[in-house]
Amino acid sequence: MSSALETTKLSKRYGRTWALQDCSVTLPAGRVASLVGPNGAGKTTLLHLSVGLLEPTAGDVRVFGLSPRAQPDETLPRLGFVAQDHPLYKGFTVDDLLTLGRKLNPRWDDALARARMQKLNIPLNRRAGKLSGGQQAQVALVLALAKRPDLLLLDEPLASLDPLARREFLRTLMDAVVETGLTVLLSSHIIGDLERVCDYLIILSASHVQLAGDIQEVQRTHKRLIGPRQDEEALASVHSVIEASHTERQTTLFVRANGPLFGPGWEVQEASLEDIVLAYLSQQVTERLQAPPAAQEQKGVEVVK
Amino acid sequence: MIEFHLDSHSGVAPYLQLVQQVKQALRLGLLEVDDQLPTVREVVAQLAINPNTVLKAYRELEREGLVASRPGQGTFVRRTLAGASLAHQATLRRSLTRWIQSAYEAGLDGESILALFLSTFQEAQKEETA
Numbered sequence: 295m296s297s298a299l300e301t302t303k304l305s306k307r308y309g310r311t312w313a314l315q316d317c318s319v320t321l322p323a324g325r326v327a328s329l330v331g332p333n334g335a336g337k338t339t340l341l342h343l344s345v346g347l348l349e350p351t352a353g354d355v356r357v358f359g360l361s362p363r364a365q366p367d368e369t370l371p372r373l374g375f376v377a378q379d380h381p382l383y384k385g386f387t388v389d390d391l392l393t394l395g396r397k398l399n400p401r402w403d404d405a406l407a408r409a410r411m412q413k414l415n416i417p418l419n420r421r422a423g424k425l426s427g428g429q430q431a432q433v434a435l436v437l438a439l440a441k442r443p444d445l446l447l448l449d450e451p452l453a454s455l456d457p458l459a460r461r462e463f464l465r466t467l468m469d470a471v472v473e474t475g476l477t478v479l480l481s482s483h484i485i486g487d488l489e490r491v492c493d494y495l496i497i498l499s500a501s502h503v504q505l506a507g508d509i510q511e512v513q514r515t516h517k518r519l520i521g522p523r524q525d526e527e528a529l530a531s532v533h534s535v536i537e538a539s540h541t542e543r544q545t546t547l548f549v550r551a552n553g554p555l556f557g558p559g560w561e562v563q564e565a566s567l568e569d570i571v572l573a574y575l576s577q578q579v580t581e582r583l584q585a586p587p588a589a590q591e592q593k594g595v596e597v598v599k
Numbered sequence: 600m601i602e603f604h605l606d607s608h609s610g611v612a613p614y615l616q617l618v619q620q621v622k623q624a625l626r627l628g629l630l631e632v633d634d635q636l637p638t639v640r641e642v643v644a645q646l647a648i649n650p651n652t653v654l655k656a657y658r659e660l661e662r663e664g665l666v667a668s669r670p671g672q673g674t675f676v677r678r679t680l681a682g683a684s685l686a687h688q689a690t691l692r693r694s695l696t697r698w699i700q701s702a703y704e705a706g707l708d709g710e711s712i713l714a715l716f717l718s719t720f721q722e723a724q725k726e727e728t729a
Contacts, residue, residue, distance in 0.1 A: 326649050465647040472640050472650045490605060490613055490648040510612070566610060 296358070298323040298445045298477035299344055304353035306339050313339040315501045317353070321479060323444075326471060327494035329481040330571050336501045337481040338378065341447050344479075345375045357445060371401050374443030374476075378450045380434035384423030388416055388433060392440075399441050407440035410466065428459030432466060439470050446470075448480040452487060460484075464491050485568045495567070497574045504574045509567065516570045517555060518563040519547040537573045548573040600637060601629060605646055613648060617656035625665065625680040627688070636666060636674040 299321040306314045314336040321327050329337050342348040343355050346362030346369070355362065362369045382391060388411060396402045411418060414432050422430060431451065438446060448467075452460045468491060470476060479496075482488060488495075495512055497504040505512065516536075519529075523545050526538045533555070537548035548565070549555070555562055565573075601624045603617055611619070624630040637645070639653045657674050660666045668674045681688075702712045 326651075461647050465644060468643045468647055468649065469640070472643050486607055489607060490646065490652070493649050493651050513612070564610060 296323050297321060298358060299479065300356045302354045304343060304355050305351050306343060306348060307351040312501050317503050319496055319503050319506045321477065323477050324475055325494040326478045326492050327496060328488040328492040329479055329496045329498060330483060330485065331498035332575060335498045337498055338449055341449050341481060344447060345373055372444040374438035374441050374446040376434045376438050376448045376451060379454060380431045382422040382430055382434055385421060387419055387421050389418040391422060391437060395437050395440055401442040403440050403442050407436055410436045428455055428462065431455055431463055435463060435466055443476060445477045450481055452482055452484050460487055485571055489567050497571060499575050512570060513567065515551050516565045517549055517551060518565050519549060519560045521545055521560040536577050603642055603646060614652045614655040617653065618659050621660055622680060628681045630676050632676050632679055634676045638673050
């Protein structure tokens with residue numbers, strides 16, 4: 295399958311701080327992917343590098359095989375991007391925004407934009423700043439979709455929305471996916487909503503990619519094991535132990551299985567998407583805590599954005 | 600036509616929830632042969648879910664021979680799971696309702712009733728297979 299987005303050892307440094315390091319990740323075309331990670335993990339940096347707003351310090355980023363900075367004329371018409379807090383020109387009416395979109399974008403689909411605004415009951419003569427937060431998010435999404443992009447990047451699109459507005463936003467997005475088969479990459483730290491809309495997961499933390507893959511495959515291979523107190527070493531020689539905790543009598547492991555899981559006394563439990571994401575994110579914290587003082591200090595500097 | 604719903608906290612994969620809901624509808628006679636399932640687009644619009652999830656659920660039902668897709672038309676029921684038992688279901692449901700009422704009157708709460716039903720059901724199954 296061809297890739298919509300591919301990064302190779304992509305890195306970005308601001309002064310002495312690495313915002314993104316050695317990020318190699320492939321997003322196959324036609325996927326709806328979520329990019330999750332804590333604040334400051336490098337999610338926004340990765341998105342800005344992907345649309346060419348930033349220049350990489352090292353490494354390479356390709357959108358449908360093209361470089362967004364070296365070949366903007368070929369790349370940018372195929373890209374849609376909604377930045378954090380879905381910024382709009384607040385003094386423009388919705389109609390003005392549609393005119394602007396039509397004049398600036400060669401692939402603009404005016405009929406689609408107007409049909410969607412009508413479906414969402416968004417008045418065209420209203421100034422963007424006078425719309426509700428949910429409506430502003432919808433307008434930003436419709437403008438991005440009217441570009442007819444092949445890859446749509448959304449930076450924290452759900453963060454400021456109430457649950458109902460969130461559902462409406464995702465409904466518009468999924469409807470566009472059915473209609474055009476576009477690839478979506480959306481960053482978020484709200485995991486609950488992602489489970490129903492995303493089929494691909496990228497976990498970014500401390501400026502590194504921790505995990506990337508098909509969500510069902512990810513869920514199939516990650517399990518929680520509960521058993522009598524024991525060392526995890528035997529298991530860790532075959533499987534990847536993401537998280538281990540022990541009490542006097544009990545051991546709980548969170549593992550990525552690299553083959554069939556077996557072993558006497560282990561109770562194997564399914565893990566939810568949220569469990570998996572949290573296990574990877576807290577793993578980072580543990581590693582940082584266990585690092586020797588000098589290395590810890592250095593790593594601390596890298597993490598701060 | 601049936602309507603799907605999703606429980607985000609059930610721990611059951613979304614596609615499997617859709618499969619189970621179609622089977623349940625087939626068992627209860629809510630869907631019959633030649634009935635149409637909602638189109639992928641309708642399900643997506645209703646639940647705001649990934650279209651691949653719906654496609655996967657429909658493929659699974661197709662693989663089990665329960666539904667078939669007709670190009671350009673949609674997905675239709677081929678086989679029902681209700682069978683001959685459907686005729687008896689109404690009567691059985693009425694006597695079960697009476698039984699539940701008498702359990703409540705005897706002072707059992709919902710969980711105790713379910714536990715009693717399940718353990719009795721499991722015992723009866725054992726005897727059946729013995």
